[in-house]
Amino acid sequence: MKTRKIFYFIPIFLFFSFTSCSSDSENSNSTDFATEKTLLNVSYGSNSQQVFDLYLPANRSESSTKTLILIHGGGWVEGDKADFNYIISNLKTSLPNYAIANINYRLSTVGNPAFPMQINDITSVISKLKNSNYGISDDFGFIGASAGAHLSMLYGYGYNTDNNIKMVCSIVGPTNFTDENYLNDPTFNGLLDNVIGFSYEGNETQYQQLSPLFRATSTSPPTLMFYGNADPLIPTTQGIALDNRLTELSVYHEFNLYNGGHGDWSATDQIDSYNKLVAFINNKF
Template sequence: MKTNNLFIGLLLFLLIPIYSCSNEENDDPVELTIAKTMLDVSYGTDAQQVFDLHLPANRSSNYTKTLILVHGGAWIEGDKADMNYAVDIIKQFLPDYAIANVNYRLASAGNYAFPMQIDDIDAIVQKLKNENYGISDDFGFVGTSAGGHLSMLYSYGYNANNDIKMVCSIVGPTNFTDPNYTNNQAWLDLYYNLTGVNYADNPTYYEQLSPLFRATTSSVPTILFYGNADPLIPTSQGVDLHAKLGQLGVYNEFNLYNGGHGDWSQTDTLDAYTKLIAFIQNKF
């Protein structure tokens, strides 16, 4: 469940600045005036528990917000490098935001995705809050595919301290109880491999993994991007969440393009990019 690089064509139009790199984890206050990149910052003991942190110049713990990028890959593959194109675009058009481009532990046989991956997302948020990076405690998510699911699930179900202020899902699953999935044996097999729980034995468990069922009246502003011919994510996944958020009175934007799992035309890709940047500027 790994998207094509949604905005990759747009990089032809960008002039990408060069930033200094460091593996240091603490920011000296003297350095807050300059941009800084920290690669493979560890937030746990596993080799996969790392993120890249891109810090803007003139940042402050009073006002600098952070966008957390979460890659896709069906919860079993993928890497933060898959989101590097988004890092470049954000640096160019949202230069005052910090960016955390994250890895999380990938599921494998007997190593279940849940709650492991949500625990990793929480550990990342806590690390960003507790270290002296010169950023505020305001965070937003941009996730693709499985990463979109994790971003929404955390934002709706685990945002007890109101640290998360917005979420973007690019072709992310929202409802694991959708008949398009539960009537498909391949998906049911994937469910079991990800959780160790048979859907038929405990459908309520799968509701708890579904952002659709975790959304409340206090959920954060949400922007959604889906394709009308996606072989992995039925249109109902986006349509139903859009309707649910509307019923709850939660601000949200829903965008549906011609095409599949992020492989849209350059015109639609540019439209999605423009809307996402505007959403971040206006709602975060």
Template sequence: MNKFIGILLLILILSGCEEKTVHLGRDISFDKEENVTYGDHSQQKLDLYIPKNKDSVEGIFVMIHGGGWRAGDKSNLTFFTLSLMEKLPDYAFANINYRLADSNSFVLPNQTDDIDRVLGFLAKKFGPKKKFILLGNSAGAHLSMLYGYNSLFDLKYHNKIKAVVNIVGPADLLHHDFANYSDYAFLEKHMIDMKTPTPTDLTNRDVPNPVYWINEKSPPTISFYGNNDQVVPFSQKSILDSALNKNGIYNQSFEFPGGHLDWDNEKNKPFVINKIQEFLKQIK
């Protein structure tokens, strides 16, 4: 019995000594804070990675996972976040969860409000002068663009966005090429809370579409789309490119071989990360 208790205590001690530093190679390490609370809801959590032994950070990546607005988890982007951290060791990274939509709740304004709340939490921690890079995939990319371009919902940190990184995100949900999306019927009913007040010259169909909000003050944007994506059609790339170019927004967009999830495979991930790194150098 004593031996059993000793083993149990050892397990408890070891579990309490979880490594709080992420080492990514020579002279690259980050302090890690997991499941940090930024709101009262159980889904309002984030993982935070802060460059170790640095007086300040270049900027802050906010990683926004996909999952069709009603599924997914920040853990889906953990390994991609770590890969980015290795390439961009001067940035802090916040990998976030947000309130998911369901039969009794809506995508908007909950999810853009959660991004705003995260940015407020980070601005308090790092200082009000820090700029943010919003990076999302799929539904998370849609939210990244919508927050970066749309000032409708009284978003307090809207003007702190340095850049948007859009990975396979739908830029125009009203375009006919998106009508075959598997959860389109759910989105029609649960994209926006109809009780949310909007200006009289808008309809609730306009509000969720990033391309509608692009203007000459929108943040620089880099995009990636798969040439065989069966979820978000490749044609969304040209729709977004056209709107950004029309408004004179610095942007880059790239095609990768494969489908909706293939941006993160062994072949495409280094390409995506290298392009993000180069893009950030251009907008300093």
């Protein structure tokens, strides 16, 4: 059974160019907040996968500089922060006053399930950002792709105990592990058995607790969603169900459904999605 490619995000926004940045040492904490800095492979744990890249804008402030946290996809079992490198320079240009943290997290392996390990890693990243001398505030927003979008929504809805998560963007993220379109798919069930650590039968409540659809509340952060109407990995029901649920809860959100699959939309739709992302961040974060 081939399952390791399920939920692997196909990059969008590819029409934008990527330019490299110079990097500073991980230990370059300084009160010189007037200077732009790039810190690569900052460690937040003892595992080699527990690292992130941090892009700090010039003239940042501990009272006002917000941070976008990028969470890559890969079915919880693969992927890397490098998968999001293509968008870094464009976000820096479009949103010059925001810091950006592009994170890795520990990947699930057989006998080493994704949950709660990956949620714990996001908690550790946020703690590192809050407790280091980076010159940023305690306000964070998530941009997640595929499995990373699931982690973004799950954390933002179910683990935002300090109310530090102010917005969530889901790019083709699964929202409901109890969806019949998944329960009747043996490939999907085989994957979840590994990444969750147990099967659905007899564990329905636990599967709901890992589904953003069931964790959303009236205080959930504003949410931006992008989905494809022919996605072979994320059924249309996933986005539509969350759209309906957030409407019921009166949570501000925007739901976008494009023609195409797992992020492989037309150039026009890719441009539209990027513009909507920037507008959403400017308006809601």
